[in-house]
Amino acid sequence: MEPAAPNPPDPLDPLVRQPVDDRPGHTSFARKALRKAFPDQWSFLLGEIALYSFAVILLTGVYLTLFFVPSTKEVVYEGSYEPLQGVQMSEAYASTLHISFDVRGGLLMRQIHHWSTVIFMAAIIVHVLQSFFTGVFRKPRELNWLIGVPLLMLVLVNGLFGHSLPDDLLSGTGLHNLEGAIASVPLVGSYAVMFLFGGELPGTDIIPRLYVIHILLIPGILLALIPLHAIIHTWRRPHTQSPGKGSSNTTVRGYPFFRTSIAKTTAFFLSVLGVTALLATFFQINPIWLFGPFDQGAISSGSQPDWYMGWLEGTLRIVPAR
Numbered sequence: 001m002e003p004a005a006p007n008p009p010d011p012l013d014p015l016v017r018q019p020v021d022d023r024p025g026h027t028s029f030a031r032k033a034l035r036k037a038f039p040d041q042w043s044f045l046l047g048e049i050a051l052y053s054f055a056v057i058l059l060t061g062v063y064l065t066l067f068f069v070p071s072t073k074e075v076v077y078e079g080s081y082e083p084l085q086g087v088q089m090s091e092a093y094a095s096t097l098h099i100s101f102d103v104r105g106g107l108l109m110r111q112i113h114h115w116s117t118v119i120f121m122a123a124i125i126v127h128v129l130q131s132f133f134t135g136v137f138r139k140p141r142e143l144n145w146l147i148g149v150p151l152l153m154l155v156l157v158n159g160l161f162g163h164s165l166p167d168d169l170l171s172g173t174g175l176h177n178l179e180g181a182i183a184s185v186p187l188v189g190s191y192a193v194m195f196l197f198g199g200e201l202p203g204t205d206i207i208p209r210l211y212v213i214h215i216l217l218i219p220g221i222l223l224a225l226i227p228l229h230a231i232i233h234t235w236r237r238p239h240t241q242s243p244g245k246g247s248s249n250t251t252v253r254g255y256p257f258f259r260t261s262i263a264k265t266t267a268f269f270l271s272v273l274g275v276t277a278l279l280a281t282f283f284q285i286n287p288i289w290l291f292g293p294f295d296q297g298a299i300s301s302g303s304q305p306d307w308y309m310g311w312l313e314g315t316l317r318i319v320p321a322r
Contacts, residue, residue: 043130043134045268046123046126046127046130047123047127047230048265048268048269048272049119049123049272050120050123050124050127051226051230052268052269052272052273053116053117053119053120053123053272053276054120054222054226055269056112056113056116056272056273056276057113057116057117057120058219060109060110060112060113060116061113061215061219063109064099064106064109064110064113065215067095067098067099067103067106068092068095068096068099068165068211069091069092069094069095070092070165070207070208070210070211070212071090071091071092071207071208072090072091072092072167072204072205072206072207072208073090073091074088074089074090074091075088075089075090075091075094076088076089077089077094077097079094079097079098079101079102080101080102081097081100081101081289083289084097084289084292084293087292087293088293089167089293090167090207090293090294092165092166092167092207093166093167093168093288093293093294096110096165096166096167096168096288097288097289100288100289101289108277108280108281110286111279111280111281111284111285111286112276112277112280114280114285114286115276115279115280115283115285116276117159117162118285118306118307118308119272119275119276120155121155121156121159121306121308122308124151124152124155125152125308127148128148128149128152131145131148141232143232144229144232147225147228147229147232148229150225151222151225151226151229154218154221154222154225155222156308156309157218158213158214158218158219158222159306159308159309160174160178160309161210161213161214161218162214163286163306164178164206164207164210165207165210165211165214166286166288167207167293167294168288168291168292168293168294169291169292169293169294169295170286170288170291171288171294172294172295172296174309175201175206175294176201177312177313177316179193179197179201180316181312181316182196196209201296
């Protein structure tokens with residue numbers, strides 16, 4: 001007779017369990033959580049890519065807020081970028097140029113922030129499409145779908161607001177489109193424009209207000225909804241899987257969270273960070289110094305929004321002129 005296989009080691013060592021049990025008393029929950037099986041299939045990685053990109057966005061965003069000035073006050077640029085020296089511009093645009101050319105690592109951080117946003121958007125959109133076409137929105141997972149769709153809308157809006165903050169010519173063109181979309185709302189559209197912009201475009205309050213919404217309001221909502229979405233998706237309702245022998249609506253095929261999943265997910269986070277850093281290093285994105293400061297009378301004919309807002313741009317183009 002073969003000897004029985006030894007039981008797997010307890011993730012919580014007794015030396016750790018005893019002090020914790022004497023205080024909060026949650027080691028049983030922690031032990032169960034550490035042994036939980038996480039699925040090991042490609043569709044599960046889409047949510048992880050989005051989560052890790054969001055973490056990179058937060059980290060780089062904190063760095064950028066240390067130097068960005070959300071103000072439309074007019075100043076004369078005296079920075080190191082010679083083609084714009086002596087040009088009158090807003091403090092927001094001048095501070096973005098300062099980040100790009102005078103802050104150590106500033107341009108790299110700006111580009112990582114922008115590229116991680118693009119990856120974040122792409123991962124969420126593919127994740128939503130995959131969930132829709134595989135029927136993941138059905139019972140008993142409809143609650144997670146109802147959380148995920150507003151998450152997508154919030155991310156799209158926050159991406160648009162962040163793209164508008166530098167107050168360059170390209171982002172100003174986007175604000176023109178935003179103003180038109182808001183003004184088209186029946187009854188309250190014109191009042192909403194005056195409230196948001198602090199007057200007629202470009203107004204005096206739009207950049208500070210977008211800044212507060214971009215770095216505080218929407219990220220705060222996302223920080224509440226994303227963990228809730230992840231908890232429901234991975235802990236309360238097991239991840240869906242392809243039909244087959246042994247598969248059901250309550251089983252999960254994968255590896256335990258500790259130690260296998262932790263090691264794999266840490267390596268995956270570093271991979272996402274590395275790819276984002278490589279893109280930011282070798283592929284230029286949103287070179288605001290080439291566009292110049294916002295001027296209502298000078299709109300570039302080649303201006304276009306980021307790809308994830310292309311649906312709005314296309315909708316505006318097909319609407320008949322009045």
